[in-house]
Amino acid sequence: MNYLVTGATGGFGQLALGFLKDLVPQENIFALARSQEKAEKLTTEGFKVRIADYSVAEKMNAALKDIDALLFVSGAPGNRQEEHENVVNAAKANDISFIAYTSFADVDHSTSALAADHLFTEKTIKASGIPHTFLRNNWYLENELPLAGAALAGGKFVYAAENGKTGWALKREYAEVAAKAVATREFPEVLELSGTPVSYGELAQDLKEATGKDIEVIAGSDQAFIENLVTNGLPQSVAEMFLTFQHDIKNGQLDVTSDDFAQALGRPLASRVDGLKELLQG
Template structure:
């Protein structure tokens, strides 16, 4: 059986949808903190089991009979390392034969602050003795699409990425890659650096938004600290504002760029074009 963590989240849900195209529902174990949130999956014949990242014992029970585990990284930044440790330890106790983990692009040399917990998790996987594969996901295009309507309204896209190239892909692209890898044989020990086929700067993103919206949208680059303060003034919690601003700063240093096209090769198609994502964000 194949188990997937975090199935009530956006990426987890998409992975499940992809797996259902090639796997019987009874061969998929959906792991979630609150099973009631995914009652529809149980109705489809999927095995839904309660598992909490903070509770190793819950994962030991939930992973009974599971051969392959897709460990989707926790969304609780700052707690990820300890939570992932719980899952990895549980997987070892349960006899899981492969763990595929969603890490971050070029984690071992990434300038992004959020990479630290991914690096720690990768080290734990190596030390565990459980065969594993690393899905080092690049930036999700959706991370920028939430800013599109505001950029159109004010005629400006704010950021701190300078002229850094961003090779993002859609969440669906990454979900499809995860479903492919977890079903493949002989992926243990492999590292997949995953990013979009095309890259762009935030200035180019602003230009694309303006082109589709029919008005001028300029990119306004700010120092990382100023960008964080601006995001907080918009009502974002400080930790989230810090994450976004720090990631833009990492992009300025090349942290969100990769031109290997490993992702499109893995899924057998081109990654979702930026223009298509902008169109959707504009509701066109």
């Protein structure tokens, strides 16, 4: 049984590879990278590397030769639907027997701009007839490091999501479930991977506890949110992107309650306080 992890040079892919090699023989694990240069670290760590880009169908076909189970890490926004279709078509052409795909929270009902590509990909995988598990990842706690950094630098935790809630968890926890999904192939078709949904006000209190810092918590306007991030070193364009996430959260796009995550992990998720300590100290 051969396994391939896509996006293997990214943070999620590298974490997933680390968990996967504890579950299956490393000699059966392949890592997909876009260039040999990017893959050098993986090669030195003992992984077999294949080079391909989602956008080039012929190379994807070659990369998936003799692969049995695929951990399909979603690509970056842009031309994602066409690129993802190339991956699924290559999987079908190579008779891959299982796909675990990193999707988006509650994607069937989501109106987030982030959801459309994931819903398209889920439907494409279903249509392929390949057995699968959709890993509907909520939101990485890591995504909030710019907000936490601005708060620690300027003394103000400013958010614009009002009372919207998010099911934060650590990227490594999502990656561990992904590795288990592709190694065991025993999970159901859909896993809604969400921590306990809480508001930014609660997250700010967790940050204060994790750091021992006296931080002012401000439920602010869109402009105040952007200004706080820019003042503390984030580029305007990036701050504006983070504001779109705030709008999604305000509109309930990540307010998903499910016990799938802890069940799949086989243990409770790390607390947000412990998670923040891990990230800020790491």
